Amino acid sequence: MAAGMVEPAVPGRLSVITGPSGVGKGTLIAALRQRHPNLWLSVSATTRAPRAGEREGEHYFFLPRERFEQLVEQDGLLEWAEFAGNLYGTPRQPVEQQLAAGRSVLLEIELEGARQVRRSFPAGFQVLIKPPSFAELERRIRGRGTESVEAIERRLTRARLELQAEAEFDAVLLNGDLDEALLQLETLLGLPVEPVTSPSA
Numbered sequence: 001m002a003a004g005m006v007e008p009a010v011p012g013r014l015s016v017i018t019g020p021s022g023v024g025k026g027t028l029i030a031a032l033r034q035r036h037p038n039l040w041l042s043v044s045a046t047t048r049a050p051r052a053g054e055r056e057g058e059h060y061f062f063l064p065r066e067r068f069e070q071l072v073e074q075d076g077l078l079e080w081a082e083f084a085g086n087l088y089g090t091p092r093q094p095v096e097q098q099l100a101a102g103r104s105v106l107l108e109i110e111l112e113g114a115r116q117v118r119r120s121f122p123a124g125f126q127v128l129i130k131p132p133s134f135a136e137l138e139r140r141i142r143g144r145g146t147e148s149v150e151a152i153e154r155r156l157t158r159a160r161l162e163l164q165a166e167a168e169f170d171a172v173l174l175n176g177d178l179d180e181a182l183l184q185l186e187t188l189l190g191l192p193v194e195p196v197t198s199p200s201a
């Protein structure tokens with residue numbers, strides 16, 4: 001490029017991770033972030049109540065339903081959906097800022113949201129995480145022990161629909177062995193792959 005010319009800003013890459021509740025999305029992403037501290041993960045807004053240990057602004061922005069609906073009206077969300085009785089959405093501005101600055105952005109969202117992002121960012125890369133079996137998914141979500149029996153049932157019903165949507169994704173990743181899945185996810189997201197040296201579960 002000739003001296004004095006301004007290099008065009010190269011927008012960052014947008015990646016979406018989707019998968020049924022309890023499949024291990026949070027676990028995989030936490031491990032990814034430890035290994036790649038520069039990876040930028042969008043913090044969603046939700047009307048769900050915080051789980052023990054979840055912190056405002058770190059895990060989610062926990063909002064009353066009226067405030068969430070205001071954000072929708074103001075076009076403040078890139079996508080949003082109702083999931084198992086609660087609303088979830090991606091704040092638009094931070095994502096657009098990160099992409100404009102050339103950073104890679106990761107969204108962890110459910111299927112309806114992924115479909116909306118597919119329309120607004122057709123070039124985005126979308127990965128579906130799937131469990132080794134439905135029985136194993138059930139074991140994981142019950143074993144996590146964060147939801148009521150009723151909420152678990154709603155999530156498992158939804159899981160069947162999500163797992164039928166495989167063909168809509170750019171890649172499908174089996175989360176059987178955690179370390180193996182982590183390495184595969186790094187490859188899919190175009191991150192430098194390093195050996196897993198410590199237990200990540």
Ligand code: ADP
Nearest residue numbers: 021022023024025026027140144175176177178
């Ligand atoms: P999600 O974010 O998709 O709802 P979590 O990351 O909370 O799921 O994982 C649900 C449960 O499954 C957690 O107790 C987690 O420790 C466990 N888990 C995650 N990945 C694996 C794996 N590969 N093998 C066995 N258990 C796993």
Ligand code: 5GP
Nearest residue numbers: 044045080081083088089090108109110113
């Ligand atoms: P949880 O209540 O277990 O944290 O999340 C429930 C579901 O909502 C998960 O499938 C998660 O990926 C999804 N989710 C989290 N944030 C968002 C978001 O901003 N938008 C959408 N559409 N789904 C989200």
